[in-house]
Amino acid sequence: MTVSSDSSLASMRQALTQENGVRSFVVARDDVIVFEHYRHDVEPESLENINSVTKSVVGLAVGAARREGALPPLDTPASRLVPQMRDAALDPRVRRITLQHLLTMTSGFEWDPSVIDDCVLGPCERFASGESRLRFILSRPFASEPGTRFQYDSHAVQLLSAALEYATGRTLADYARDTLFAPLGIDTSDWIADEEGHTFGGRGLMLRPRDMIRLGLLIMHRGAWRGVRLIDESFIGEAISVQSEGGPPMDDAQYGYLCWIDPRYVFAAGYGEQFIFVAPRERIVVAATCENDDAPKNVRTLLARHVLNAS
16 A cells, blocks of 8 residues: 555545545545645635534544543443433333443434434424423334344434433533543534534534544544543444444445444445545545535545555
């Protein structure tokens, strides 16, 4: 792999120019950024909407909280942390949902990822005028027993945001900034909150591409950053190991703890082809951001052809 060679760089830059939907594409090898591409209207300092890549950052925040002792073991029912989950009027299966079920997308709730739910995208009038967002999430029907089947579910990740807030006394955004972003040198970000000020878990984080690289390097180094351990190595090992066979919206990848697993790399993915890729064997981390639409940008193909398979 010689991604820094002139021929590799030239072919990659030409390919990216042809993919006009790609806003940024940054490659680091051995902890050093060796390639950066920004579309003509994008600045390196621009905060990019990374959509569901946010979920993988939530997973890292859970890892940081486990290291600090702020969260109990992952097989603990989330209801021990989130009082709304103990409501007797709810389906009794709610109380059996563990932190690990939430990390692995196996909570059991019914979810159709092909249907866009405006209330999962940001603050929603429905929840601003009476109904509780958490109550809505917990009152949804079950499709399977907790822990038995993967079902991508952006709403359920909000339960991890709530668990972290109850456990640490800080919002997810504040906790991540203190325990992850500050040590990594990420000094600029934005993260939306819901109607009551609780940080969104399923999406809503905005980061610079170079800072996405830092998060990828934290995974690459198994939770350590420049000699300082932020997350236990064992947690990262579990997070990037197959916990379930996965399913839509990534039919060709398996799933760990709020991250996807390909045979050659692990990755965080968001709608519109927002990505952080970590390829440990090649010692490569890649961050990509794209237009926030469903038009194909072929980012994973670009990664394989011009980065991982470059010679």
